Amino acid sequence: MGLSAVVITYNEEARVEKCLQSLSFADEIVVLDSFSTDRTLEIAGQYTDKVGCREFVGFSDQWNAAIAMATEEWVLIVAADEIVSDGLASDVVSAISSGMHDAYRLPRSTYFLGRRMRYCGWYPDYQLRLVKRSIARIADRLVHETLVVDCERGTLKHDLIHHSYATMDDFCRKMVAYARAGAQQKFSEGRRFHVVDLLNPGFTFFKMYVIKQGFRDGLHGLVLSVLAGCSSALRYAILWDLGLHEPRGKERNDAT
Numbered sequence: 001m002g003l004s005a006v007v008i009t010y011n012e013e014a015r016v017e018k019c020l021q022s023l024s025f026a027d028e029i030v031v032l033d034s035f036s037t038d039r040t041l042e043i044a045g046q047y048t049d050k051v052g053c054r055e056f057v058g059f060s061d062q063w064n065a066a067i068a069m070a071t072e073e074w075v076l077i078v079a080a081d082e083i084v085s086d087g088l089a090s091d092v093v094s095a096i097s098s099g100m101h102d103a104y105r106l107p108r109s110t111y112f113l114g115r116r117m118r119y120c121g122w123y124p125d126y127q128l129r130l131v132k133r134s135i136a137r138i139a140d141r142l143v144h145e146t147l148v149v150d151c152e153r154g155t156l157k158h159d160l161i162h163h164s165y166a167t168m169d170d171f172c173r174k175m176v177a178y179a180r181a182g183a184q185q186k187f188s189e190g191r192r193f194h195v196v197d198l199l200n201p202g203f204t205f206f207k208m209y210v211i212k213q214g215f216r217d218g219l220h221g222l223v224l225s226v227l228a229g230c231s232s233a234l235r236y237a238i239l240w241d242l243g244l245h246e247p248r249g250k251e252r253n254d255a256t
Contacts, residue, residue, distance in 0.1 A: 002027040002028065002071075002072030002073055002074065003025075003026045003027050003028070003072050003073075003074045003075075003076060003092065003093075003096060004026065004027065004028040004029075004030055004070035004071060004072040004074065004075045004076070004133065005023040005026035005028070005029045005030070005075075005076045005078055005084075006030045006032075006063075006066045006067055006069075006070055006075050006076065006077050006078070007019060007020070007023075007029070007030065007031050007032070007066070007078050007079070007080055008031075008032045008033070008034070008059075008062050008063060008066050008079075008080070009031060009032070009033045009034070009036060009040050009044065009080045010033065010034040010035075010036055010040070010056065011036045011037060011038045011040060012036070012038075012040050012080040012081070013036075013038040013039040013040050013043060015080055015081045015163060016040055016043055016044060016080045017043050017046075017047075018083055019078060019079075019080050019081070019082060019083055020043070020044065020046075020047040020048070021047070022083045022084040022085070022089070023047075023076075023078065023084060024047075025084075025089045025092075025093065026076065027072050028048070028050060028070065028071060028072050029047055029048035029050065030048070030050045030052075030066055030069045030070050031044040031048060031050065031051045031052070031066075032051075032052045032053075032054055032062060032065060032066035032069060033051065033052065033053050033054075034053070034054065034055065034056035034062065035053055035055070040080075041053075050069065052066075052069055058140075059138075059145045060138045060139060060140045060145040061140075063077065063138040063145060064137065064138050067133065067136050067137075067138070070133055072133065073132060073133060073134075074096050074130065074131070074132055074133060075130075075131060075132075075133045075136050076092060076129060076130050077129045077130075077131075077136075077147070078129070078160070079162075081162065081163050081164050082108075082160055082161060082162050082163070083160070083161040083163070084160060084161075085158050085159050085160070085161055086158075087157070087158030087159070088106060088156060088157075088158040088159060088160055090158070091106070091156040091157055091158050092104075092130055092156065095130065095154060095156060096130075100154055101151070101152055101153060101154035102131065102132045102135060102149070102151045102152075103128060103130065103131040103132070103135070103147070103149045103151055103152075103153045103154070104128075104129075104130040104131070104153060104154040104155065104156050105126045105127060105128045105129070105130075105153055105154075105155050105156070106126065106127055106129055106130065106155070106156040106158075106159075106160050107123070107124035107125065107126055107127075107156070107157075107158070107159050107160070108123075108124070108125040108126070108127050108159065108160045108161075108162050109123055109124075109125075109159040109160070109161055109162060110122050110123070110125060110162040110164055110165075111161075111162065111163050111164070111165070111166075112164075112165050112171070112220055112224050113165060113166070113167070113168065113171075113220060113223075114166070115217070115220045117217055117220065117221070117224065118216070118217060119212055119213040119214050119215075119216045119217050119221060120208045120209070120212050120213075120214035120217060120221055120224055120225060120228075121207070121208055121212035121214075122224075124159075126155065127160065128146060128147045128149070128153065129147070129160070130156070131147055131149055135149050135150075135151065136149075137149075171227065175227065175230070175231045175234070176234065178231065178235075179231050179234040179235040179238060180235075180238055182235045183235050183236070183238035183239040183242060184238075184242070186235075186239055187239060187242045187243075191239070192239070192243050193236060193239045193240035193243050197236040197239070197240075198236070200232045200233075200236060201229040201230065201232040201233040201236075202229065204225075204228050204229045204231075204232040205225050205226060205228065205229035208221075208224070208225040208228050209221065209222065209225035
């Protein structure tokens with residue numbers, strides 16, 4: 001039983017090499033790029049000859065296209081800013097050999113401004129990433145795209161290392177993108193802004209900092225919890241704005 005490690009990229013020259021190095025245990029590495037303008041393609045070509053380019057339409061669409069390029073029985077889905085630890089690599093090989101399940105989730109350890117976040121609800125942050133290719137499909141969503149499988153799932157032990165937010169600029173850029181995508185996703189599902197949504201930013205902060213014990217992550221935990229509240233506020237502000245620009249006729253039709 002073989003393994004295809006699947007990665008999608010766009011201008012990831014600063015991080016993709018460590019990601020690809022960590023995938024050396026796979027039988028095949030597939031990289032699908034969105035026409036990067038930096039050295040991403042050059043670096044990818046040093047680790048695999050299975051590199052493709054495709055116009056980016058959305059994350060779900062891009063991941064599904066990358067999975068379609070794979071040829072082995074199993075696929076391991078890894079983002080360019082993630083690293084498979086040695087322990088996780090061993091877990092993956094053992095899981096495939098055992099044949100106990102057709103899909104596995106794994107714990108993800110995320111770093112925020114150089115610090116591993118143990119609380120704030122960010123760990124273990126289980127992700128469904130290892131699955132048989134024949135049943136692998138990414139749900140069509142604008143944000144937080146996930147695998148959809150109809151089978152029993154196993155759980156691996158060791159961590160997937162996630163270096164997503166190296167700088168505050170990096171976090172803020174992604175925060176705006178995710179807030180916009182999240183609001184658009186809600187809007188497309190028929191969700192509209194309500195005054196009660198103004199409570200969400202405060203609740204988000206309280207949940208991360210108090211309930212999820214973000215205070216145990218020190219100043220990083222406080223800053224992250226505040227920023228999460230800001231992200232929630234921005235998401236609902238965008239949802240409110242989308243409603244303001246909605247044609248009145250459609251608004252009345254939705255109400256009825």
